[in-house]
Amino acid sequence: MHYDIAIVGAGPAGSTAAKFLSEGGMATLLLEKAAFPRDKPCGGGLQMRILHRFKYxxxxxxxxxxxxxxxxxSPSMKHHIHFQNDTPLQAMVLRKTFDENLVKLATRCGVTLKCGSKVQNITFKKENIQIFLSDGTSEESRMVIGADGAWSxxxxxxxMKLDCSHxxxxxxxxxxxxxxxxxxLYGHQHQVxxxxxxxxxxxxxWVFPKKxxxxxxxxxxxxxINPALEKKNLQKHFESYLQILKKHDLMPKHLAKITTHGGAFPTRPVKSLVADRVLLCGDAGGLANPMTGEGIYYAMCSGEIAAKTAIKALENDKTDAYYLKRYQREWNREFNLDxxxxxxxxxxxxxxxxxxxxxxxxxxxxxDIICNAIPNPKGIQKxxxxxISRFIVAYCTNRLRKYVTPS
Structure with missing residues (x-):
């Protein structure tokens, strides 16, 4: 079958893009190398703003x-900042079920899903893009969205490849x-x-309690980190962290040891999110928060923006990089300053x-300012x-207090 658009990667970015594209009348193929359910390296914590934007x-x-x-x-555990509210400050998901359910929503909208084969290469023809899969088959589409993770x-x-220094x-x-x-351990508020x-x-x-x-x-x-310094053994750091949690009664003392998982995420966007007939979303475009690593919200937003751009491009038969830069401009308008x-x-x-x-x-x-900002529909960024200005006031007040207080 010939598709209007193929999406490589069925994580939050790919599934969101697929859903919006299919709802917009585009024949959409969603490709995923793994079979569902499958897990992903992630804490599974979401800011509440995601529920305001994606109400479904x-x-x-x-x-x-x-x-x-x-x-x-604080690093020494001597100082603590406590936020609490009558309404939720953070939502939690299990990536194994969350990603699978996002895919189900997309397929209900008419998206064709193909799992179990990795995309190995794409070639550009005059009218279409041919996508070669690891099972020896190939697919064709007018456009491609890359949502296939950090090592896309x-x-x-x-x-456009990942900057490994970021x-x-x-x-x-x-x-x-x-x-x-x-x-x-975490109370009725499920304290994070x-x-x-x-x-x-x-x-x-982090400690993220869930259901x-x-x-x-x-x-x-x-x-x-100074690149000249020796890299830390994160596994040993993790084991030390577990001891800190046990010491402060934040996890059971005799919890059975289970397998740990590792992963990497980008902290800098790639130079361009677009090329002729191609858009990049989520980690494939380097679209994770550089300070916290938060990725799901930005992945879904990029998927939505890319889908809306692709629909207009396909309807107008303008799939060149110049036209598709509308996606880059819209992304920058919403998120670049942050x-x-x-x-x-x-x-x-x-x-x-x-x-x-x-x-x-x-x-x-x-x-109080931060606590009230966390559940805001536009998030703490609003x-x-x-x-920042309150931080400056607090800093200056503290310095002045030290200056005028006799030693």
Missing amino acids: LKEYNLIDSYSSAIQLH TIAKKIG IGVCIYTEYPMSKKTIHQ HIHLQPNGLAGYG EHVNIGITEFRQA FILHSRLSKRWGKNLENLIELASNDKKLI EKWKI
């Missing part, structure tokens, strides 16, 4: 659970746990814990954040300048 996630019950309390811990085959094919690496595991134990720079790591550790699981992991941001700010802030992971957390923990107004 809640309508189709794709959310596993919610957390209405978050606690940030499609991105490489159009000369990546995050993570190790995590997801423990099955009874509702009773989760309630005992974020540990900044545990054991000197240039990143953070009957708890996701625990650490991540390191390579752009914040990404520039987060990229600069991400380099702070290489510097001690102890004083910053101590400062923030003593400023109730700052905590209030970023208010938060």
Whole structure:
């Protein structure tokens, strides 16, 4: 069969793009190298803004659970910032079921799904793109969307590859746990814990309680590390992190050891998200938050924007790079300024954040501003300048207090 568009990769970016394209009347093929259900390296925590933009996630019950309390811990564990609200501050998903359900939504809209074969190459013909699969078959389409992850085959094919000096690496595991134990450890609010720079790591550790699981992991941001220094053994860091959690009663003392998983994510967008007849979405385009590694929201947004651009391009028979740059412009309009700010802030992971957390923990107004911003439909980014200005006020007040207080 001949398709209007083929999407390589059926994660949140690919599935979202496929859904919008099919709803827009495009004959859509969705290609995935693995069979569902399959897992992905991810904590599975979502900012609440994703539910405001993609309301069908809640309508189709794709959310596993919610957390209405978050606690940030300083590197020394001496200082803490506690956020809590009557409404949820964070939504939780299990990637194995979340991704599969996103694909089901796409196929219900008429998307053709083909799993179990990896895309090995694409060639450009006069009218179409031929896609060669590992099972020896091939498909043809007028356009291609690359949503095939950080090490994207499609991105490489159009000369856009991941900058390995700007990546995050993570190790995590997801423990099955009874509702009773989760309630005992994290309370009825399912309190999230974020540990900044545990054991000197240039990143953070997380504890994400879910309905009957708890996701625990650490991540390191390579752009914040001097490349001349020896790389840390993340597996050993993870094991040390588990000991910290046990010491502070944030996980059972005698939890059975289970397999850990690792992964990498981009912290810098590729130079161009478009080429003739090709668009890049999600991690394939380097579209993950440079400071936190958050990827699902940006993946789904990029999938939606790419789909809307592709529909207009196909309807007008204008699939050249010049026309498709509308996608890049729309992405930049929504997210570029935030990404520039987060990229600069991400380099702070290489510097001690102890004083910053101590400062923030003593400023109730700052905590209230952040807490009210977290569930905002546009996310914490909506209030970023208010938060930054309050940080400056708190810093200056603290310096002045030290200056005028006799020693």
